[in-house]
Amino acid sequence: MRRTTRAKLNLGILYAILVVALGLLLLLADWSAIKENFFDTSVLKSLWPEIVTVAAKNTIVYTAIAFVGGLVFALLLALMKLSPVAPYRWIATGYIELFRGLPALVVIIGFGFAVPIAFNWRPPGGTVGAGVIALIIVSAAYMAETIRAGIQAVPKGQTEASRSLGMSGTWTTTSVVLPQAFRIVIPPLTNELVILIKDTSLLFVIGLAASERELTTFSRDAVSSTQNSSPLVAAAALYLIITLPLTRLVAYLERRTQRAR
């Protein structure tokens, strides 16, 4: 009896703190300033429809190219890292450590400005192409580690069963190990996809032409031209519309794989 009274009291205190904090926030916030600066309907209307047809579309296109490119490259790196040939392992390990250790922003600036000048290189798709290549390079390093872990999570007995049927090492990898590894890595790879969507915002540093702008660049330009922060809120809302279903999907896939085990 006494223990339950104490528990109820504790719970009551926690709710009281919450109510007081919310009350203070409501009283102290300058609601008209917030509305004027972040939810200006005329500014928001002026963004339409380019914020979707140009900015959100470009965010999705850059993400898709970087993800597919990064995935192919990551698979190659993962197989190199598990190779019996030591130099392949060294190259893959060096690559992965290098690009996981560097901020993505540094790599994007490097490929957007430094590399084209240093090597007199015209990246496909111009500056934005170089930026997307930088995203491929960075995401491949992360996804390679994910895929390697997935491959190693396939039980050794699977390889033994396949080899004892006379299947070659290559057939075993492509028909038995990789299909199972990909099932294991789908949830973490979807997480990488969400991170990649957000990382496309870093492309704003290399300067994008009007038609190349993604959500962050687009909203920053709109913020400076309107002297109002509402475009940032609109961009944030669009990011969430893209990422939230994916994070829900990850949660669902993780629950499903846990059930299957």
Next chain:
Amino acid sequence: MTGVDAAIDVQDLHKYFGDNEVLKGIDFQVEHGQVVCVIGPSGSGKSTLLRCTNMLEIPTSGKVIVEGIDVTDPDTDIDQVRSRIGMVFQSFNLFPHLDVLGNLVLAQRRVKKRSKEEAVECARKNLAKVGLLDKEGAYPAHLSGGQQQRVAIARALSMDPDMMLFDEPTSALDPELVGDVLAVMKNLATEGMTMMVVTHEMGFAREVGDKLVFMDGGVIVEEGDPREVLANPRHDRTQTFLSKVL
């Protein structure tokens, strides 16, 4: 010795894991059509011996000759030899991403280069043999352990192997499921399949086995007719082991 004619001929086989000598000079033969059961305490090297037969473990020294082919020779096409040796594992090792038919068809297509129709026909024939024709569309996760092991046997049989290796095929099964698997193995033996079986099922060894091999500490301690060895073991170590398991 009948070395040349034997299905499996193991000569002075040694196997080290690091500094640990697991097989200390094994000489042993399996004749065509023979069912050889290998028993012994865990760590005696019996599974390692079986796994050396199809080179899942690489012997440190010595020779393993299967159907006249020296599998320890680095120039031997080991995939070709393995496709003729069926292997059944304690933990089944079915491919979980494929249904039962897919499990049976995969290696037939890839290794034997059979057409899809041919492979499916052969798969169904072997599923019927293990009594699971109605499960061809099921995924391994939805089968009982006993059913999974029978599918694993059918998968190995679908390669039309010259012989079958069994590595403790019933050790991971619930007791009431052991009988179905043993019945399938007994049928195979009756059909004249050459079999090497690492097992703890003394009843199976007595009833089906042509030869019983008792291993301990990496050597063959005693071998002979199963009924004879089980009834009158000559060596102390065999007696001690049998008194514990029987």
